[in-house]
Amino acid sequence: QVQLVQSGAEVKKPGASVKVSCKASGHTFTAYFIHWVRQAPGQGLEWMGWLNPSSGGTKSAQKFQGRVTLTRDTSISSAYMELSSLRSDDTAFYYCVRARLGGGPRYYFDSWGQGTLVTVSS
Amino acid sequence: DIQMTQSPSSLSASVGDRVTITCQASQDISNYLNWYQQKPGKAPKLLIYDASNLETGVPSRFSGSGFGTDFTFTISSLQSEDIATYYCQHYHDLPPSFGGGTKVDIK
Numbered sequence: 296q297v298q299l300v301q302s303g304a305e306v307k308k309p310g311a312s313v314k315v316s317c318k319a320s321g322h323t324f325t326a327y328f329i330h331w332v333r334q335a336p337g338q339g340l341e342w343m344g345w346l347n348p349s350s351g352g353t354k355s356a357q358k359f360q361g362r363v364t365l366t367r368d369t370s371i372s373s374a375y376m377e378l379s380s381l382r383s384d385d386t387a388f389y390y391c392v393r394a395r396l397g398g399g400p401r402y403y404f405d406s407w408g409q410g411t412l413v414t415v416s417s
Numbered sequence: 418d419i420q421m422t423q424s425p426s427s428l429s430a431s432v433g434d435r436v437t438i439t440c441q442a443s444q445d446i447s448n449y450l451n452w453y454q455q456k457p458g459k460a461p462k463l464l465i466y467d468a469s470n471l472e473t474g475v476p477s478r479f480s481g482s483g484f485g486t487d488f489t490f491t492i493s494s495l496q497s498e499d500i501a502t503y504y505c506q507h508y509h510d511l512p513p514s515f516g517g518g519t520k521v522d523i524k
Contacts, residue, residue, distance in 0.1 A: 339504070339517050340453075340515040342512050354511065356512045390460055390461075397467065401449070401508070403472075404453070405472070407461055407462070409460060410460055
């Protein structure tokens with residue numbers, strides 16, 4: 296079955312960077328976009344950006360532009376999200392999410408990683 | 418950016434009750450709307466896509482409706498395992514965004 300397995304929890308100091316990995320299995324890695332969504336503890340869901348694993352193309356939310364880098368390694372079916380210049384309000388669970396395509400421009404977040412808690416604290 | 422407003426933010430209901438959650442978009446999103454369930458400590462799970470289509474394997478007590486700016490999510494007969502937070506999400510354009518969530522618990 297489709298699985299997205301993420302790397303473990305991280306604790307970082309303000310100003311540092313973090314890189315979260317997401318290993319896909321059970322489907323053709325290059326056939327589905329990977330999105331990144333974060334959730335501060337006890338809060339709602341916030342979209343960060345997407346990665347096209349086939350081309351390596353990316354798009355990020357304006358809020359994160361200049362701070363987030365989305366990459367992939369197709370040889371090991373893995374996607375990566377790197378967030379730099381970390382602040383305390385970046386403390387959150389970070390999820391990688393597979394987007395299943397519907398007809399035309401439609402897509403649905405049908406498989407989620409287990410989440411990676413990133414804590415930013417001095 | 419399109420804003421999604423969900424209500425109520427929380428509710429308590431008895432097992433067997435009908436539960437309804439609403440979601441309003443700040444502009445017309447056609448039916449580019451999905452609903453997710455998030456249980457405590459878990460990742461969200463897709464329940465409904467394109468406003469009214471039930472995801473494979475999801476119990477039929479869950480349903481959705483709506484078009485344009487106003488959407489409804491219904492649990493026809495609440496079960497104890499439905500305790501969770503529910504989110505609507507539009508994908509009409511970028512950025513996709515989520516409603517603030519509705520926390521459902523048992524009275």
